[in-house]
Amino acid sequence: MSYIEPAPIKDKENPLESMMQRFDKAVELLGISEEMYHILKVPRKQVIVGLPVTMDSGEIRTFEGYRVIHSTILGPSKGGIRFDPEVNLDEVRALAAWMTWKCAVVDIPYGGAKGGIACNPREMSAGEMERLMRAYTTSMLDVFGPDQDIPAPDMGTGPREMAWLMDEYSKAKGMTVPAVVTGKPLVLGGSLGRTEATGRGVMVSALAGMEKLRINPYRATAVVQGFGNVGSHAALLLRDRGVAIHAISDISGAYYNDKGIDIAAAVAYRDNNKGSLEGFTGAELISGDDLFTIPVDVLVPAAKEDVITRRNVESIQAKMIVEGANGPTSSKADDIINEKGIMVVPDILANAGGVTVSYFEWVQNRIGYKWTLERVNRRTDRIMKDSFDKVYETSVKYKVSLRIAAYIVAIDKVSSTYKYRGGF
Numbered sequence: 330m331s332y333i334e335p336a337p338i339k340d341k342e343n344p345l346e347s348m349m350q351r352f353d354k355a356v357e358l359l360g361i362s363e364e365m366y367h368i369l370k371v372p373r374k375q376v377i378v379g380l381p382v383t384m385d386s387g388e389i390r391t392f393e394g395y396r397v398i399h400s401t402i403l404g405p406s407k408g409g410i411r412f413d414p415e416v417n418l419d420e421v422r423a424l425a426a427w428m429t430w431k432c433a434v435v436d437i438p439y440g441g442a443k444g445g446i447a448c449n450p451r452e453m454s455a456g457e458m459e460r461l462m463r464a465y466t467t468s469m470l471d472v473f474g475p476d477q478d479i480p481a482p483d484m485g486t487g488p489r490e491m492a493w494l495m496d497e498y499s500k501a502k503g504m505t506v507p508a509v510v511t512g513k514p515l516v517l518g519g520s521l522g523r524t525e526a527t528g529r530g531v532m533v534s535a536l537a538g539m540e541k542l543r544i545n546p547y548r549a550t551a552v553v554q555g556f557g558n559v560g561s562h563a564a565l566l567l568r569d570r571g572v573a574i575h576a577i578s579d580i581s582g583a584y585y586n587d588k589g590i591d592i593a594a595a596v597a598y599r600d601n602n603k604g605s606l607e608g609f610t611g612a613e614l615i616s617g618d619d620l621f622t623i624p625v626d627v628l629v630p631a632a633k634e635d636v637i638t639r640r641n642v643e644s645i646q647a648k649m650i651v652e653g654a655n656g657p658t659s660s661k662a663d664d665i666i667n668e669k670g671i672m673v674v675p676d677i678l679a680n681a682g683g684v685t686v687s688y689f690e691w692v693q694n695r696i697g698y699k700w701t702l703e704r705v706n707r708r709t710d711r712i713m714k715d716s717f718d719k720v721y722e723t724s725v726k727y728k729v730s731l732r733i734a735a736y737i738v739a740i741d742k743v744s745s746t747y748k749y750r751g752g753f
């Protein structure tokens with residue numbers, strides 16, 4: 330028997346602190362009461378479970394899993410499940426709060442949650458992943474529910490894992506419950522457009538930002554860090570709008586081509602290479618750190634949190650950062666970015682396309698009707714563009730960055746909902 334210790338919280342800029350610093354700034358500008366401050370700060374529920382799983386070798390390993398429900402004031406809580414070796418409670422708490430703010434920014438009727446398991450999916454077989462996901466679901470039967478808490482994919486998970494979750498939950502409840510989870514395969518009630526939705530929202534946000542900076546997409550250049558679900562779809566969709574992608578990266582390294590990378594070829598290569606870009610020949614291999622220093626119009630961090638920090642922020646030469654990942658910029662880098670005049674479209678706005686289409690998936694499951702891709706995309710684009718405009722107007726009104734403006738929009742919505750509901 331062995332026990333997989335969750336990763337210690339490293340001596341790095343903690344995502345929970347980064348989230349709280351932006352929250353505090355926005356709260357100060359909005360002027361909410363101290364009571365409301367604490368209501369919004371403290372998560373509603375935090376669940377930690379031990380998950381013993383039989384590995385293919387016959388060994389039983391115990392993993393630690395988390396689900397944090399930050400808020401349910403706007404509706405059932407919503408948020409993905411992350412499989413990654415670095416998952417820990419502080420990270421999940423930050424990610425859960427970001428979900429609350431994100432759903433409020435795009436005005437969908439959900440609260441925020443997030444889940445995670447400290448494990449390394451790159452070293453696990455499909456069978457081991459399945460047993461782990463089923464064990465996690467069983468432990469969360471009282472937490473999950475279509476009117477309660479609705480998970481979805483995040484780093485290291487996708488439609489396959491969501492199918493196992495739906496099946497395990499449905500078996501336990503004695504009926505098929507598609508609306509308990511989103512990001513499912515299409516045949517199980519998944520929505521058209523969900524797989525590419527987060528990347529699509531990144532593309533819409535990038536174009537809206539470029540318009541403000543008067544950058545012509547057909548002459549624009551970009552680099553994308555992370556070539557999983559979010560990064561690869563953002564790259565494909567930006568390329569479709571005329572943007573030349575000069576570099577991409579994943580955990581294997583970064584790949585640079587100043588003539589523009591053939592993104593479709595990179596996706597095909599990755600899909601035939603166990604999900605990795607390792608050995609991709611359509612570009613020069615550079616270090617992951619060098620990707621941030623390339624002079625381009627748009628930098629899209631789409632891998633994980635705290636990749637733009639005080640350590641590397643000075644060397645960034647992009648005119649705009651569009652945050653596909655959650656929390657890619659530490660709060661300590663914010664001031665330098667603002668001084669450098671770089672526009673940042675923040676995570677809680679830029680990557681909200683995913684949860685928006687998750688909401689559409691849940692709506693379709695509940696009404697028992699499937700929307701066309703055209704309808705899903707049209708509504709997503711509208712919500713993303715309207716949300717960008719609202720955040721932009723708020724940033725002008727309060728004379729703050731788009732990030733602080735997005736927090737102001739979100740906190741204002743959640744706190745006024747509390748005031749109307751009352752009952753403390």
Ligand SMILES: NC(=O)C1=CN([C@@H]2O[C@H](COP(=O)(O)OP(=O)(O)OC[C@H]3O[C@@H](n4cnc5c(N)ncnc54)[C@H](O)[C@@H]3O)[C@@H](O)[C@H]2O)C=CC1
Pocket residue numbers: 482483484485486527554555556557558559560578579580581617631632633634653654655656680681683684
């Ligand atoms: N999947 C979704 O719908 C949503 C995801 N997000 C966020 O977007 C980010 C990425 O999520 P997904 O694309 O779903 O994950 P994924 O697991 O599909 O892809 C992650 C990618 O990042 C790469 N990566 C990991 N560490 C890296 C490093 N140090 N340097 C360069 N690349 C690295 C991986 O190799 C992989 O290509 C996460 O922060 C997630 O929370 C946000 C909103 C929705």
Ligand SMILES: O=C(O)CCC(=O)C(=O)O
Pocket residue numbers: 407408409410428431479480481482483511512655680681683684685687688
């Ligand atoms: O699609 C969802 O419900 C949530 C996606 C997610 O985890 C995120 O936006 O960070």
